[in-house]
Amino acid sequence: MSSESLIEQNQNIDLLRFATAGSVDDGKSTLIGRLLYDSKSIFEDQLHTIKTFSRTHRNQEIDYSLVTDGLKSEREQGITIDVAYRFFSTPKRRFIIADTPGHEQYTRNMATGASNASLALILIDARNGVVTQTKRHSFISSLLGIRNFVIAVNKMDLVDYSQEVFESIVSEFNAFADKLADESVYYIPISALEGDNVIERSENMPWYKGSTLLDYLENVNVSGGRNLNDFRFPVQYVNWGGGDDFRGYCGTIASGVVHKGDKIRVLPSGKTSKVSRIVTYDGYLDYAFAPMAVTLCLEDDIDISRGDMIAKVDDLPAIAGSFEANIVWMDNTPMEIGKDYLIKHTTSMVKGNFEEVIHEFDPDDISMKSSKSLGLNSIGKVKVELKSPVFADIYSKNRVTGSFIVIDPHTNQTAAAGMVTKYKQVSPDKSCKSAKIRVISYPADKKEEAKAKYDRLSMHGTHCIYVDDDLLKETLRKGKPVDSDEYSEMIENLCKIVTQSGVSVVVCSDHFKS
Amino acid sequence: MTTTEESYHLSNLKTLEAESIGIIREVAAEFDNPVMLYSVGKDSSVMTHLAIKAFYPKKVPFPLLHIDTGYKFPEMYEFRDAYTKKNGLDLRIHRNEEALKRGVNPLSVGTVRCCAELKTKALLDALKEGGYDAAFGGARRDEEKSRAKERIYSFRDKHGQWNPKNQKPELWNLFNSKIDPGESIRVFPLSNWTELDIWTYIYHENIDIVPLYFAKERPVIEKNGQLIPVYTDEYEDEVKDVMCRFRTLGCHYCTGAVRSEADTLEKIIEEMMVARHSERITRVIDHDQDSSMEQKKREGYF
Numbered sequence: 021m022s023s024e025s026l027i028e029q030n031q032n033i034d035l036l037r038f039a040t041a042g043s044v045d046d047g048k049s050t051l052i053g054r055l056l057y058d059s060k061s062i063f064e065d066q067l068h069t070i071k072t073f074s075r076t077h078r079n080q081e082i083d084y085s086l087v088t089d090g091l092k093s094e095r096e097q098g099i100t101i102d103v104a105y106r107f108f109s110t111p112k113r114r115f116i117i118a119d120t121p122g123h124e125q126y127t128r129n130m131a132t133g134a135s136n137a138s139l140a141l142i143l144i145d146a147r148n149g150v151v152t153q154t155k156r157h158s159f160i161s162s163l164l165g166i167r168n169f170v171i172a173v174n175k176m177d178l179v180d181y182s183q184e185v186f187e188s189i190v191s192e193f194n195a196f197a198d199k200l201a202d203e204s205v206y207y208i209p210i211s212a213l214e215g216d217n218v219i220e221r222s223e224n225m226p227w228y229k230g231s232t233l234l235d236y237l238e239n240v241n242v243s244g245g246r247n248l249n250d251f252r253f254p255v256q257y258v259n260w261g262g263g264d265d266f267r268g269y270c271g272t273i274a275s276g277v278v279h280k281g282d283k284i285r286v287l288p289s290g291k292t293s294k295v296s297r298i299v300t301y302d303g304y305l306d307y308a309f310a311p312m313a314v315t316l317c318l319e320d321d322i323d324i325s326r327g328d329m330i331a332k333v334d335d336l337p338a339i340a341g342s343f344e345a346n347i348v349w350m351d352n353t354p355m356e357i358g359k360d361y362l363i364k365h366t367t368s369m370v371k372g373n374f375e376e377v378i379h380e381f382d383p384d385d386i387s388m389k390s391s392k393s394l395g396l397n398s399i400g401k402v403k404v405e406l407k408s409p410v411f412a413d414i415y416s417k418n419r420v421t422g423s424f425i426v427i428d429p430h431t432n433q434t435a436a437a438g439m440v441t442k443y444k445q446v447s448p449d450k451s452c453k454s455a456k457i458r459v460i461s462y463p464a465d466k467k468e469e470a471k472a473k474y475d476r477l478s479m480h481g482t483h484c485i486y487v488d489d490d491l492l493k494e495t496l497r498k499g500k501p502v503d504s505d506e507y508s509e510m511i512e513n514l515c516k517i518v519t520q521s522g523v524s525v526v527v528c529s530d531h532f533k534s
Numbered sequence: 535m536t537t538t539e540e541s542y543h544l545s546n547l548k549t550l551e552a553e554s555i556g557i558i559r560e561v562a563a564e565f566d567n568p569v570m571l572y573s574v575g576k577d578s579s580v581m582t583h584l585a586i587k588a589f590y591p592k593k594v595p596f597p598l599l600h601i602d603t604g605y606k607f608p609e610m611y612e613f614r615d616a617y618t619k620k621n622g623l624d625l626r627i628h629r630n631e632e633a634l635k636r637g638v639n640p641l642s643v644g645t646v647r648c649c650a651e652l653k654t655k656a657l658l659d660a661l662k663e664g665g666y667d668a669a670f671g672g673a674r675r676d677e678e679k680s681r682a683k684e685r686i687y688s689f690r691d692k693h694g695q696w697n698p699k700n701q702k703p704e705l706w707n708l709f710n711s712k713i714d715p716g717e718s719i720r721v722f723p724l725s726n727w728t729e730l731d732i733w734t735y736i737y738h739e740n741i742d743i744v745p746l747y748f749a750k751e752r753p754v755i756e757k758n759g760q761l762i763p764v765y766t767d768e769y770e771d772e773v774k775d776v777m778c779r780f781r782t783l784g785c786h787y788c789t790g791a792v793r794s795e796a797d798t799l800e801k802i803i804e805e806m807m808v809a810r811h812s813e814r815i816t817r818v819i820d821h822d823q824d825s826s827m828e829q830k831k832r833e834g835y836f
Contacts, residue, residue: 027734027737027800027803033546034546035546035549066679102683102698102699102701103683104679104682104683105675105676105682105683105725105726106676106682107675107676107728114546116726128703129701129703131703131705132685132703132704132705135705135706136706136707248542256556256559256560256563257559257560257562257563259589259592260592261592262592262593266591266592270559270588270589271559272552272555272556272707277540277542299590299591300587300590301586301587301590302587307540309542309544311544311549311552311553312544312548312552313551313552313553313555313556313559313588315590326563350703362712364708364709364710365708367560367563419706420706420707423705423706423708424708425705425706425708425710427710427712429712432710432712432713432714433702434702434703434704434705434710437703437705437706
């Protein structure tokens with residue numbers, strides 16, 4: 021193969037980011053070390069250092085965990101403290117592994133690793149079965165939106181490669197996984213130390229007919245959680261000045277697709293315009309999509325700053341003044357109800373406070389219990405009240421506009437990670453013009469579109485009603501002909517009354533004049 | 535609309551590019567006085583290229599800072615001046631002149647002290663003098679074990695030190711930029727790139743790099759299995775001409791070359807794909823002691 025095509029091929033194979041999790045001593049680092057070693061991803065000089073250390077400090081030929089335990093204190097204590105990122109590739113795929121710590125006190129580092137992963141590889145020690153930390157990590161991974169799980173039942177060599185042991189762990193974990201969101205779970209019995217079913221099929225477990233671990237990772241189809249439907253563009257940086265009249269809005273497309281010429285609305289001002297150019301160093305684009313980093317220029321000169329949100333006119337995020345969210349608390353200092361925290365959401369930073377803990381989750385069985393506050397490593401659902409609104413979606417629909425971090429303003433610590441589950445649109449008087457009460461009319465033959473519009477508005481928390489000729493026929497029209505001025509006037513009056521009470525109207529009729 | 539013909543697939547390199555541009559813009563937006571460390575090497579070429587892309591068509595809104603030990607290769611100085619001029623970049627240069635006057639070099643004081651004075655101290659002084667609250671570095675997680683543990687926003691205390699046991703959690707692409715006066719962060723926009731990504735990107739984007747990366751016959755001495763280029767008459771060893779190239783660039787005293795025939799980008803990439811040694815093997819300093827990189831990082835080095 022020519023070098024050009026080799027380069028081309030390398031550039032086009034896709035990337036899988038996965039996180040490893042599990043309890044301490046389940047052998048995560050050993051497994052990663054084994055994957056890297058067997059796939060020939062460890063350089064010889066690194067291997068030399070590892071082998072020397074293994075012989076002098078571990079009294080063994082090679083301790084695979086030394087590959088990933090990069091910190092001195094980790095090697096000394098033989099535990100993983102912080103997430104380590106490792107890279108390896110096979111001809112089929114490239115991988116970035118976030119190798120996360122198992123110790124409960126380092127759970128926040130585990131969440132760090134899992135937040136950008138699309139698959140979780142969970143290790144279980146065959147001798148111990150499913151323990152609390154396995155469940156906690158699985159639950160956090162699931163909350164963070166990971167839908168693909170591989171459960172590697174490790175240290176099978178220490179249970180005589182017993183099929184019964186494996187199967188009882190499978191059913192134990194299955195019972196737990198039923199309580200999570202809709203996950204796909206794949207089980208593999210392995211021995212990281214001996215290499216069984218990691219890359220090579222194990223001769224010790226002929227009863228296992230599934231894929232080896234590497235085989236599975238190379239071929240699994242993961243949904244990255246990317247939303248290509250709803251265009252969201254949090255303005256990150258306004259690029260202007262320097263003597264010319266260029267003014268562009270830089271940002272990373274959080275979700276969806278934007279085309280040159282698209283009608284957009286800017287939040288919170290509610291002003292509308294059209295995309296005049298999509299600027300990149302490599303030239304103007306006709307369209308761009310998530311997660312590209314681009315610069316948008318608009319036809320109209322409107323006041324836009326960092327933290328504003330650009331979306332399509334007919335598909336807006338909620339202007340949330342408060343929300344409910346699942347929270348993983350990560351600070352040593354427990355949550356304080358009512359205290360002002362900083363909330364970083366997309367490119368905006370606002371003040372907010374916790375109104376109450378709705379419930380705390382017990383990671384053992386995901387049951388809910390009442391709680392006054394959340395402490396280090398606890399997970400719960402909370403109510404957050406914001407001092408100024410953010411432009412949000414539900415996390416399960418949109419990972420970027422549905423996530424936020426909480427910063428303690430006294431210590432600057434990242435105190436929590438949050439995922440929006442429900443929001444409350446700010447009340448009409450506080451809200452922006454985009455939520456202005458209005459009448460939206462559609463021709464009579466566009467009933468489907470009109471209904472879809474109504475659904476969308478209500479979903480985003482806008483108070484509105486839907487009317488069409490058929491609905492009015494039995495109620496207000498009462499036999500009057502549709503073509504009469506009287507009927508038109510009646511619809512108009514109806515709209516007037518309804519909008520005066522702060523409710524928008526979607527009208528689907530050819531007889532609505534204004 | 536032409537939805538049916540549109541593709542929404544972003545290649546591996548384009549994904550990495552977008553992620554890095556996002557990080558660079560975020561820092562420019564959130565910090566008062568950022569600076570980009572510029573070491574003249576290939577990673578610096580890629581990082582500055584990404585900065586240029588991030589703010590196109592405007593100029594990069596922060597300066598570059600070169601911590602110059604005074605012992606870089608002549609080809610590097612030449613390249614540095616031409617590259618920054620060509621791209622309209624605002625270059626600041628800092629040297630520990632006091633130590634250089636004392637004649638500090640690796641032969642006189644050893645590599646560990648030399649690095650501590652000419653690199654770490656020079657860097658900390660320069661960051662302090664400039665009042666920079668955020669400094670971009672081109673380090674990648676695939677380079678070295680302790681770097682694999684680094685966050686993208688890496689917090690440093692008032693003395694520029696790193697505490698690896700107490701790093702802030704970093705979720706999604708939401709970075710915590712809150713620091714107190716006097717504290718600073720180091721930012722690593724290339725964290726998720728591998729050496730191979732860097733080279734393929736240089737190839738695809740036609741990025742200028744120092745010619746030392748390409749194989750050529752060069753005068754070298756062989757020392758502890760390393761090919762050390764000869765830019766001084768202080769060596770007593772036998773000098774020979776060897777076809778070689780550099781995988782990383784540092785000071786000429788401490789940067790070894792590797793035997794190679796790769797004189798084009800295509801050949802370098804091909805060589806990379808079968809490489810059996812990490813690029814840092816040619817850095818004399820990294821092997822000086824166990825955990826030497828972690829130690830240097832704790833003290834304030836990148």
